[in-house]
Amino acid sequence: MSVCEKLKYGLLSALLALLSLMPLCLHRALGALAGFVMQNIVGYRRGVALKNIRNAFPEKSDKEIDGILRKFYRYLGTMFCEAIWFGSCRNNKKRLRRSRICELRGQDCLNACLRRGKSVMVLVPHMGNFEVFSGIVTYSGDIPLEVSENHFCVSYKELHNKFWNDFMFGNRLSGLLQPLGYDGLVESMKLLRYVYKHKDDSYVFHFITDQYPYSEGNNVEVEFFNQKTVSMTAGAAMAKMLAMPVLYMRMLCRPEGGYIMEYLPICDDASTEDIQDITQRYYRMIEDDIRTQPWNYLWTHKRWKTLNY
Numbered sequence: 001m002s003v004c005e006k007l008k009y010g011l012l013s014a015l016l017a018l019l020s021l022m023p024l025c026l027h028r029a030l031g032a033l034a035g036f037v038m039q040n041i042v043g044y045r046r047g048v049a050l051k052n053i054r055n056a057f058p059e060k061s062d063k064e065i066d067g068i069l070r071k072f073y074r075y076l077g078t079m080f081c082e083a084i085w086f087g088s089c090r091n092n093k094k095r096l097r098r099s100r101i102c103e104l105r106g107q108d109c110l111n112a113c114l115r116r117g118k119s120v121m122v123l124v125p126h127m128g129n130f131e132v133f134s135g136i137v138t139y140s141g142d143i144p145l146e147v148s149e150n151h152f153c154v155s156y157k158e159l160h161n162k163f164w165n166d167f168m169f170g171n172r173l174s175g176l177l178q179p180l181g182y183d184g185l186v187e188s189m190k191l192l193r194y195v196y197k198h199k200d201d202s203y204v205f206h207f208i209t210d211q212y213p214y215s216e217g218n219n220v221e222v223e224f225f226n227q228k229t230v231s232m233t234a235g236a237a238m239a240k241m242l243a244m245p246v247l248y249m250r251m252l253c254r255p256e257g258g259y260i261m262e263y264l265p266i267c268d269d270a271s272t273e274d275i276q277d278i279t280q281r282y283y284r285m286i287e288d289d290i291r292t293q294p295w296n297y298l299w300t301h302k303r304w305k306t307l308n309y
Helices: 003-020 024-042 046-056 062-089 093-099 107-114 133-139 162-172 188-197 234-241 275-292
Strands: 102-105 120-124 152-156 185-187 204-208 220-223 228-231 246-253 259-267
Touching: 003 062, 003 162, 024 062, 046 062, 062 093, 062 162, 093 133, 102 133, 107 120, 107 246, 107 259, 120 234, 133 152, 152 162, 152 188, 185 188, 188 204, 188 234, 204 234, 220 275, 228 275, 234 246, 234 275, 246 275, 259 275
Parallel strands: 102 259, 120 204, 120 246, 152 185, 152 204
Antiparallel strands: 220 228, 246 259
């Protein structure tokens, strides 16, 4: 990296650190503005999002589609600005608790799985704000989780830009109570080895696996919004190989702001299930949640390659 680039990224890091100190309500207001700019001025993947939404909801009128698109970009901008705010919680957990940015439900479901002495596979959709996962122990509130935060693992996809990859990596750790020594934020290509290493240690593996497959490997075809959809199977396949229970993480937006994260069962023992059946149940749960909140999904992802984006 050149001296000029180091200076540029140093100034950007300082600016983001200062921005993160602003109140969460201001970040959400900035998020609404950012969403407007992304949709109407920059046009960030607007054609992709519009095509995806029309494809998923052919029964909706143009006015309804435009409404979903507008709310989606507001959600997208808000999610990004909340992620910047989240960085300020690194040394201020009281701020994170007071914000109530997330409310965790389904702790009993997760705890019941952990009591069997098995690690747990959690399949997560691109909904809610998946950048603030590390505060999950804080979000649990009065119902304790029967495992420490060091046993929570979240997968991520490495970004091409080194600055943004390093920034987001550090930011995603901000919700941890004890970040020193934590190694549970794992790049998706390294997840199999990590899961196998901790398969008998009562870990909770959160795997975002609803994007288009990275390769032509062992994928399956499922029904998603009444169309054939190719899906990666890594999370379900690992759970089947290691006889794990599989849960779904629901991520809904609250009307007043913030999110509800809820553990829901998919199957008790993946070794007795077909990988395609597990994956289809996961997508059915995603679709049900999207139909409840149509804007609450990463519509800018090129999910259906047959649409000729």
